[in-house]
Amino acid sequence: MSAPIARRLVPGRGAALGHAALTGALLVLVADFAAQHALPSVQLPVGVVTSLIGAPYLLLLLARANRLGGGG
Template structure:
């Protein structure tokens, strides 16, 4: 029965992240993934906000450059590229948290 609850919580968390992304826009999705990425990249327990802000800015910069230059004849919206980058990572984080027992 615990596995059923964990799966339901994982599904609920994924749905809530999707709803938040739909409401705020795909570029705002960077806020969900910038903090966890910054924690993995920067060792130590210092202030996470400056690192997360710089990581978020770097993600948007890379997504914008990719959106402009990925296809030579088409300029993609930056939100599409941001979602392509961020969504799999967020799902990976949710799966790891669920597997480690800290996801509910």
């Protein structure tokens, strides 16, 4: 999900591989921090927190693409 997020954050058209990589690293870093500190007595796996962040955003992108007729 880092590539669509990076495309929205960085203006312009072009290769956004570096921006997507930095956005992905930041997402994993935030998810790791949230997984360690969200609940005081439990450490959640990073994948669970990452999926909680990414799944709603993916569904939003799919719904938007389907509404605009580009859903494939």
